Amino acid sequence: MVQIGLDIGGTKIVGAVFAPNGEKQAQRTQPTPSSYEDFLSACRTLSRELAEETKMTGPLGVCFPGGIDYQAGTAEVANIPYLNGKLVLRDLEKSLEREVRFQNDANCIALAESHDGAGQGARSVLGITLSTGVGSGYIVDGKVINGANGLAGEIGHLPLPFREPEDGPVVDCFCGQKGCIEKSICGGALSRLYAFMTGRQAKPEEIAALASTGDSGARAVLDRYYEVVAKAMIAALHSFDPEVIVVTGGLSNLSALFDEVPKRWGKYCVVKNPKTRFLKAAHGPLASLRGASLLWKEGM
Template sequence: MIRIGIDLGGTKIEAIAMDARGAIVERLRVPAPQAYRDCLGAIGELVTAIEREHGRGCPVGIGHPGSISPATGLMRNANSTWLNGHPFARDIETTLGRPVRLANDADCFTLSEAVDGAGEAAHIVFGIILGTGVGGGIAIDGKLLRGAQGIAGEWGHNPLPWPNESDQPAARCWCGQTGCHETWLSGPGLARDHASREGGKLDAAAIFAAAEAGDTAARQSVALHSDRLARGIASVLNIIDADVVVLGGGVSNAPGLADRVTAHLPDFLFSDIVQTRIVTHRHGDSSGVRGAAWLWPAAAK
């Protein structure tokens, strides 16, 4: 059976056809329209194009930014702001003429890595996105945990735990709170923190590269980032005690990040042992769209 996965991003929409073994047999990408109705139309055209080659009526899963309110059915908190306030689930099902399964993009990443990725066969997987923002998802036995509000795993907008003097001044987050994980652990958050101490305008990739080259200030910033990430992860593990934490997003590709976080965990985890594995993604940029395709079999188990 062919499943269609859609990754609705802010700059592009990606669609795949995935077979029963998890192999991607077709991939299409188009620029993401910056208007709500145009996004619906673009997704419809991608599904039609895939079904010309693979047959009609394929199940469709969609990963999207933000989340859908279980109370109103409206999209909320999407950085693609043209989606917010619209009944996206209802409208896309009308557009495609069939039931559609949807999940937040970080949830889709987590599902992909839990089903056949770096967290394969683990009981509890906590997936983390570290990019321009910070998000997360939780999968238990290959199924997403949604939660009463539909926000399970959204740790990016919890405050950084166990703060110390190095964590000042805290930055205001776009969500309205101060000192969220996102303001410290995202790529822009790392760049802001480095600039606050050292000046300049290095982005996260340049800071990691400078640290690898031996720059003392960059190494300090990277060490602080790893310590903060370990604190954030430990606060989640103290609640859900995941078997595996999978790191994704552009920041996750920093050399040695998983090892540095693992080394810091004993300082914060409420346990005499640390058996949770901190690992980097297996499927890279394809995890989100693959997870969208996996929404059907995973949700049907």
């Protein structure tokens, strides 16, 4: 059975059909409309076009970049506010005349990595998106674990464990707390750490470029950043103990991240030599779409 997914974004909606082996058979894009009615209609158009092109039948998976209430069938998406409070799952099923499952995008990325990405073959995979924010999803035996509140695997709003003054400024988080993991390891946190340690301003990619040319200040900042990420991963190891942690997002391009973090996390862990593998994601920008398409795979 082919697998179809829709990826809802703030500026565009992308739909694709994949063969069971992961090969993409068709892809279509629509700009994200400005009203709920037009949103449903854009999703219907994408689904119809893809169905005509590939003779696809059957249900469809959708991923949203926000919080989902799986029991109510609603999504909270900050940059598409007209979705908030709507019975989006029911309305999509009615509009598309197909059964629909939906998930948060970080969960879809984790699912894709678990199914045919870096976590393939592992029974438990925590997928972490490390970019301007921190999203994560927890997959066990090929299934997304949502939990009672859609929070399973969401380490971003736990406090950073074992924090020391050298780990950089403690800043307010949108969740209402201070010192969350998200605000300690996201791209903005790396820039804050750089400013804190050097007195200068730089974006994460500029810090990485400086470090690669041998700049001692940038190297020291990245060294500390890897220590902070190792502390953050302890929250994941002690809560979920996954066989594999897969990292995607802009900061996964820091080439030393995948050697340096596991070198450091043992000293914060009650098990001094954790077996968890810490890996760069194998899927590129289509990971969330691939994950959405897998929401109906056999056995889920």
